[in-house]
Amino acid sequence: MIVPLEHLLILSTTLFFLGLVCVLVRRNLIMILIGVEVMLNAVGLTLVGASSFWQQLDGQIMVIFLMAMTSAEVSISLAMVVYLNRRKQSIDIRSFDEMRG
Amino acid sequence: MSATLMFYILGAIAVIATLLAITRRNPVHAVIYLVNSFFALALLFYLLGAPLVAAWEVIIYAGAIMVLFLFIIMMLELAPGGETDRYGPNWVKWVPILLLAGALGACTLLLTSLDPTTADGVPRWYASPRDFGYALFKEYALAVEIVSFQLLFAAVGAFYVGKPESKRKGRGGEA
Amino acid sequence: MLALVLILPLVGGLFNACFGSRLPRPLQALIASGAVFASFLAALACWPQATGAGLHVNLFTWLQSGGFTAEVGLLFDPLAAIMTLMVTGVAGLIHIYAASYMADEHDQARFFALLNLFVFAMLTIILADNLLLMFLGWEGVGFCSYALIGFWYRKAENARAGRKAFIVTRIGDLFFTVGLLWLFSLFGTIGIEAINGRAAELDPTTLTIISLLLLGGACGKSAQLPLMSWLPDAMAGPTPVSALIHAATMVTAGVYLLCRMFPLVSLSTMALDVIAVVGMLTALYAATCALAQTEIKRVLAYSTMSQVGYMFLAVGLGSVSAAMFHLLTHAFFKALLFMGAGCIIQLAGHENNIFLMGGLRKRSRSVFWLFLIGLLCLAGAPLTDGFFSKDLILATAFAHGDPFHLSLYGLGVLTAGLTSLYSFRLAYLVFGGDYRGEELPHAVSKVMIWTLVPLGISGLAGGFLNLPHFIGGHAWLSHWLGRDNEVPNLSLQTEYYLLALAFGTFLLGWLIAHLRYHRFVEREPGPVSGFFLSGWRCDAFFDRLLIRPFRQLCRFCWQGVDLALIDGLVESFSRACFVWGHVLRYLADGKISRYLQSFAWGLLLIVSWFLLRAIA
Numbered sequence: 001m002i003v004p005l006e007h008l009l010i011l012s013t014t015l016f017f018l019g020l021v022c023v024l025v026r027r028n029l030i031m032i033l034i035g036v037e038v039m040l041n042a043v044g045l046t047l048v049g050a051s052s053f054w055q056q057l058d059g060q061i062m063v064i065f066l067m068a069m070t071s072a073e074v075s076i077s078l079a080m081v082v083y084l085n086r087r088k089q090s091i092d093i094r095s096f097d098e099m100r101g
Numbered sequence: 102m103s104a105t106l107m108f109y110i111l112g113a114i115a116v117i118a119t120l121l122a123i124t125r126r127n128p129v130h131a132v133i134y135l136v137n138s139f140f141a142l143a144l145l146f147y148l149l150g151a152p153l154v155a156a157w158e159v160i161i162y163a164g165a166i167m168v169l170f171l172f173i174i175m176m177l178e179l180a181p182g183g184e185t186d187r188y189g190p191n192w193v194k195w196v197p198i199l200l201l202a203g204a205l206g207a208c209t210l211l212l213t214s215l216d217p218t219t220a221d222g223v224p225r226w227y228a229s230p231r232d233f234g235y236a237l238f239k240e241y242a243l244a245v246e247i248v249s250f251q252l253l254f255a256a257v258g259a260f261y262v263g264k265p266e267s268k269r270k271g272r273g274g275e276a
Numbered sequence: 277m278l279a280l281v282l283i284l285p286l287v288g289g290l291f292n293a294c295f296g297s298r299l300p301r302p303l304q305a306l307i308a309s310g311a312v313f314a315s316f317l318a319a320l321a322c323w324p325q326a327t328g329a330g331l332h333v334n335l336f337t338w339l340q341s342g343g344f345t346a347e348v349g350l351l352f353d354p355l356a357a358i359m360t361l362m363v364t365g366v367a368g369l370i371h372i373y374a375a376s377y378m379a380d381e382h383d384q385a386r387f388f389a390l391l392n393l394f395v396f397a398m399l400t401i402i403l404a405d406n407l408l409l410m411f412l413g414w415e416g417v418g419f420c421s422y423a424l425i426g427f428w429y430r431k432a433e434n435a436r437a438g439r440k441a442f443i444v445t446r447i448g449d450l451f452f453t454v455g456l457l458w459l460f461s462l463f464g465t466i467g468i469e470a471i472n473g474r475a476a477e478l479d480p481t482t483l484t485i486i487s488l489l490l491l492g493g494a495c496g497k498s499a500q501l502p503l504m505s506w507l508p509d510a511m512a513g514p515t516p517v518s519a520l521i522h523a524a525t526m527v528t529a530g531v532y533l534l535c536r537m538f539p540l541v542s543l544s545t546m547a548l549d550v551i552a553v554v555g556m557l558t559a560l561y562a563a564t565c566a567l568a569q570t571e572i573k574r575v576l577a578y579s580t581m582s583q584v585g586y587m588f589l590a591v592g593l594g595s596v597s598a599a600m601f602h603l604l605t606h607a608f609f610k611a612l613l614f615m616g617a618g619c620i621i622q623l624a625g626h627e628n629n630i631f632l633m634g635g636l637r638k639r640s641r642s643v644f645w646l647f648l649i650g651l652l653c654l655a656g657a658p659l660t661d662g663f664f665s666k667d668l669i670l671a672t673a674f675a676h677g678d679p680f681h682l683s684l685y686g687l688g689v690l691t692a693g694l695t696s697l698y699s700f701r702l703a704y705l706v707f708g709g710d711y712r713g714e715e716l717p718h719a720v721s722k723v724m725i726w727t728l729v730p731l732g733i734s735g736l737a738g739g740f741l742n743l744p745h746f747i748g749g750h751a752w753l754s755h756w757l758g759r760d761n762e763v764p765n766l767s768l769q770t771e772y773y774l775l776a777l778a779f780g781t782f783l784l785g786w787l788i789a790h791l792r793y794h795r796f797v798e799r800e801p802g803p804v805s806g807f808f809l810s811g812w813r814c815d816a817f818f819d820r821l822l823i824r825p826f827r828q829l830c831r832f833c834w835q836g837v838d839l840a841l842i843d844g845l846v847e848s849f850s851r852a853c854f855v856w857g858h859v860l861r862y863l864a865d866g867k868i869s870r871y872l873q874s875f876a877w878g879l880l881l882i883v884s885w886f887l888l889r890a891i892a
Contacts, residue, residue: 001225002103002104002105002108002148002149002225003105003108003109007108007109007112008108008149011112011115011116014116015115015116015119015138018116018119018120018123019119019123020876020879021123022122022123023872024869024872024873024876026123027869028128028179030128030131030170030173030174030179031123031128031131032872033170034122034123034128034131034132034135034170035123037135037162037166038119038122038123038135038138041138041139041142041158041162044142044146044154044158045142045145045146048145048146048149048151048154049149051149051150051151051228052149052150052151052226055226057228057232057233057236058236060151060153060154060228060233061233061236061237061241063151063154064154064157064237065244065248067157067158067161067162068248068249068251068252069248069251070161070162070166071161071165071166071252071255072251072252072254072255073255074166074169074170075169075255075256075258075259076255076258076259076262078169078170078173078259079258079259079260079262079263080262081173081177082173082176082177082262082263083262083263085177086265091177091179093868093869094867094869096866096868097865097866097867097868098866100864100865100866
């Protein structure tokens with residue numbers, strides 16, 4: 001391990017919260033998805049760091065699955081963006097409130 | 102230049118690139134910064150003994166996914182544009198991305214001088230692609246199958262959702 | 277061959293049920309009556325084999341489970357043979373009669389299908405060699421009678437009468453079921469012969485209780501006290517149904533059951549006494565009720581009840597042959613009476629009320645004479661079959677000699693007098709005087725009258741089946757049933773005294789009826805006759821005793837338990853859900869960013885929880 005685990009965790013946490021802030025603050029659907037990507041990558045960093053710390057392969061394999069899941073998620077969510085944009089001519093998150101109870 | 106120092110530099114690059122990415126108004130710019138951030142992360146992975154993951158980070162994230170984002174942004178014409186075309190390139194806007202890219206390039210060059218199997222003369226652990234492959238397709242074979250199904254479903258779902266409304270009512274086989 | 281007896285009516289019934297409605301009407305009737313007559317002939321062909329222990333045919337094993345086996349087996353012993361011939365013969369005549377009587381009705385196919393199925397079920401009771409199969413027939417008879425009584429189901433009261441018959445007999449069936457299951461648990465078998473053969477092993481108390489349970493079942497089917505109230509109401513059904521079910525066959529099923537299980541029942545003196553008392557009381561009760569009835573069929577219904585009471589009395593006196601003798605003769609003359617009543621009702625223009633009849637003798641001589649034969653048999657006129665069979669029962673009672681049986685004898689004679697009285701009352705009201713009705717007369721078809729003739733002949737000649745020794749007979753029926761010892765052993769002089777007494781009561785009844793009804797006088801029904809008319813107000817009594825409390829219980833269960841408690845609980849729960857849903861819907865405002873914020877807060881909560889745990 002080239003650095004203490006705490007430092008690595010601090011880095012990944014920072015990235016994660018940057019992504020979270022992006023998700024919460026931005027209103028553009030694309031930007032929200034970008035925030036999600038950032039968060040996922042932060043998690044990936046944590047996993048790789050843990051793998052390195054314990055010198056076990058499993059963490060990295062989790063990252064592979066994480067990437068596969070991300071690809072799936074991105075493909076579906078971008079298709080949704082296309083669909084929603086077609087419906088409302090907008091990708092502002094405020095215009096999608098039909099699910100109001 | 103030790104690997105430890107490199108870690109902090111790359112970490113800083115990743116955080117700065119991400120910070121810039123999430124604050125951009127123009128989604129295309131955001132994606133560009135994000136690609137930067139992902140490159141930095143890929144190098145971090147390499148440093149942490151995961152060369153294969155690093156490669157995939159570049160290929161899948163920075164390559165495929167971000168290109169997909171760009172593609173959608175362009176397809177939907179979401180980027181506010183036109184200014185640069187009329188008044189020529191705005192060089193000030195290019196400064197941060199150029200700085201970050203330069204730092205990344207420098208780090209990459211420096212990394213090539215490092216032996217990935219040792220850190221400061223001490224042998225260190227890293228996951229060779231062979232071990233990785235064995236673990237993935239032996240212990241995690243079932244999970245691989247499940248994930249592959251998930252990808253198939255995602256493809257079908259994306260195909261269905263993305264079809265224009267008028268065609269959706271037709272038979273499933275129609276594109 | 278024996279199986280044919282059973283299967284033919286079933287096939288006829290099923291055929292009519294499935295395809296009957298597409299066939300022309302005469303063909304439906306032809307199939308139905310043909311099936312029953314063929315069954316009669318088959319039974320006749322089996323007759324020679326019925327001696328001694330009888331013919332035993334095992335058709336197939338119905339079900340088998342552990343130590344329990346239910347065979348579909350038939351037993352054709354002398355008792356069953358007599359019953360089979362009687363049922364198929366009388367039913368055949370009734371089918372022909374019905375073909376004419378029901379010619380103008382809708383749903384003839386349904387009628388004949390049910391009629392055939394009824395005969396099938398009745399034959400199942402008769403021929404079954406085990407109690408379970410018998411019970412199957414027992415229920416089948418109950419169902420068919422329900423469907424036939426309520427045949428004109430479009431009128432609510434008919435449907436109600438059908439339901440009443442079904443429910444009341446079902447109470448009896450419950451006793452039968454319990455007795456059946458008890459017998460099975462005791463012996464591990466349900467074969468009738470096996471149970472009868474081993475009945476002596478039981479201890480007396482159990483035996484008595486089982487016998488009484490069987491009596492309960494028999495009471496339900498045979499309309500004996502206290503389960504008698506369905507029979508008069510059952511007259512809502514078509515007349516051929518009344519003739520078939522409520523005269524000739526179904527009501528005698530109870531008697532048959534007791535005769536079948538007689539080796540078991542007879543081991544308990546107390547059970548026998550109870551049977552005798554029940555029979556006697558029913559006979560008396562029904563005779564008094566018959567005195568006051570205004571509808572011709574209800575008179576006959578009560579007389580049926582009364583005569584079946586005599587049969588019970590005979591069983592209770594330990595004389596199966598007397599019971600069977602009376603059962604046979606009664607079947608003949610009561611079928612005759614009911615079918616005659618059908619003719620009379622048609623003659624009078626579909627009028628049931630005897631006070632609106634009168635003078636019908638002039639309308640149709642043949643009906644008058646045939647009906648009169650029936651009435652004479654019922655009243656026990658000398659030399660008719662009813663006279664001999666009733667006399668045999670009374671003589672048996674007298675022969676016992678002790679005070680208990682002598683008092684039964686006394687009541688029996690009294691009832692005989694009453695029987696004679698109401699029979700002649702009926703005769704005078706229907707045939708005597710002038711026509712009082714308003715309806716124009718209808719013609720009666722020849723077929724209907726001709727079917728009465730064989731019954732009239734057997735009514736007159738049926739007595740020779742079991743002519744007592746002292747008038748030169750050979751008591752053939754007792755001998756056939758292997759019960760020679762049951763012929764009462766009285767001195768010749770006593771026999772003649774008894775005969776004279778019976779004749780005297782008959783004459784007395786006639787005399788009173790003659791004095792009272794010879795000339796028709798419109799009378800206001802007094803309190804006594806009103807009491808008798810309503811069947812001693814038994815319906816009202818049961819209503820107050822059972823039905824009203826039951827209704828109140830149901831009402832409580834409905835309104836108290838179901839509406840208030842269960843519905844209240846469920847509804848308040850749903851209302852709570854509804855209110856909460858209204859409150860919670862403000863959370864789901866459709867704003868995606870707010871959802872995402874909630875995620876973040878949740879994440880914060882979870883993380884802080886872990887942090888707190890890490891600190892603590």
